[in-house]
Amino acid sequence: MAGTVGALSGVALGTGQSRAEAPAPGAEGWQAVPAPGSVPAAQLRSAAAAGPRLAWAVGEERYGGPSQALAMVWNGDGWAKSDLSHLDHTQLTAVAGVCPASAWSVGRPAGDGSPLLRWDGATWREVTFPGRGEPDVRLTSVAVGPDRQVWICGSRGGAVRLLHGDGRRWRWLDPLPVASVNLYGVVVGPRGAVWVSGDRSNGGGWSGLVARWDGAWTVLPPITGLRLGIADLHAAGPDDVWAVGTEAGVGGPPGRPGNPALSHWDGTAWTRVEAGFTVGSLTGIAGDAQGRAAWISGWNFQDQSRSTYLRRDGDAWVVVRGPAGGAPAPYLNAVTSVPGTTGFWSVGMTSPSPYPPTEAYTERHHA
Template identity: 30%
Template sequence: MVVVMKRALSRAAAAGAAAVLAVSLTAQPASAADTWRKVDLPFLWPTARLYKMEAVASDQVWIAGRQGYICWQPVPLVPCVVHSHGNPVVRRWDGARWREYPLLGWNDQGAIWQLAAGGGETWIYGGFDWKYLAKFNGWAFEPASPPAGENVIALRGGPAGVWAVTHKSGAESLYRRANGSWTRAELPAALRYVNDVEARTPTDVWAVGQTQPGRGVGGVREVPAIAHWDGSSWTSIPAHTESGSDARLLHVAPVGPGEVWAATARSLLHWNGTSWTEIPGPPGTAGIHDLITDDAGTPWVVTQRAPTPFGLFRYADGAWEEVELAPDSVVSGLAVVPGTGAMWAFGRTGSSPAVWRDS
């Protein structure tokens, strides 16, 4: 569930890229990797993994995950004989080093799966039973009640504050954190299931998902849906297609007023305010795992593909370019520091978690 925050930047560059319809499906040399460098992590127990990253400022880059996961199987494909869900990982980069903060009320095993920051607040969510929701108070994370007592399934943050996707009795809802409380969003009827919420400004927010809960269920045609929030109300936006296999919208990245990039499981999409342009994903794409735009408005995606678990690509000048940050590295997610264009990435090198920054 790796969700990461996408930030909007140059409209002109993004529009120029989307206008190119002759897409090259051959990955170009990874020259974009030349400016990336690894950021050393603090000590973590073995079998550690990072699942989320949130970049608020150059001295507020958060990561979340777990460490110390154990599953000893004397014979493959049998249940674990010795098993531990591990312990949570939450760290903040302060511009010079990683800082750790207490998780008050934590009495569980497992990971911190969700992390979001916006409107001056930072929230986390996780635990083996998915019940630990907490807000940062400046020195520690304090447990908090979920919106309307519902089950939180996703958190998103950005210039418009923190958003929570919840689930109860088979239905999903979207809540916005404002003035110290949660307010339920009145979404258009078509957007019943939300997969991503991203903001360019406090009055330019996009939410994507689908009408039906298909999410890859065999025989269920997926009906994509997208909506825009202007700071006071939501408006439905025409989707790229009515329905189809892998048609649901999974990710969104606003670029400028009325302009946005989005992604399905296998395609990148660009909305120019009036129509959609669809761009097939990089060769071998089995799923698009993350989407952001850089300071030039260029979209970057993390894809699932064989033989490696994930691949990092950017789409520029009508072609996909694969970016390898380091030998034996796998990128799981991306983040952009608002107002700076500085990009961060997280994943692993070999079997160890890793973080990189574009400097």
């Protein structure tokens, strides 16, 4: 979900003890990596990695006008723009994949319905699924489990639900039993549990929403706030869930930055954790090889000279700045781990507004 804001210094979980911003020698392993070929204004909204020599990133180019879908592929040596001339889509919003034969993306079409795309080894191709082309079908995010099962959050028939399949057979699952909901993210957690996140109406605005599917829906209590939405989550288990997003607050001029929102679920209740900066957003979260939440991508409105992250440090989150000089005012939309390594990718754009022309942007982390 592009267009949020934030600033941080780590806070010990549940203690309220803040940690100073971490020093950034070598930007703590983050480095800017060129992602050439996009037509400004351009941004990457989502990324996924199958390993150190294969990753995907998707988004849009020419946005601010008649936008077009944008996709990049990493081959171990560099990013290359994928040819999408056969597609008629305005943007790709999410990507997930575990191997060349099981990588998927969803996006927004120029016409009716939402497309489901599969990687064919060279580019993205539309595939058939129940509801394809129906004007009320919306696919908003996608996740792929280690078993290559595909989980897509979206809506059909006026109800928010999951589409589940293996690439050959697909079925829509029971509707989420909550009214007035928007879903922005889906992830596969331990033991096959599937988690979704977004926001829900609370009468005068909206609150953060997190729910779990394990054969039936379990809807967690709302994450309260002043117009608060959840962009991404990480679930290490039913009693250890981190949710990140933005709280829009009350009123203000158009384009007013929000506030970063970080919350933890311990199996009983949500605890809001101070982000360490007060104006901006938290956009993505990724776990380490042990399954623990490890890195959060964000945007610090009050200091845009470098990218902003939160790094897990024991029982605290610490603010880390990205590399200097990688982009004029980098904005990160997502962060993802690289399987089989201790590395991570983050993706976004070189500045948070279309003008001056922003371009696709990526950073890579080496431990």
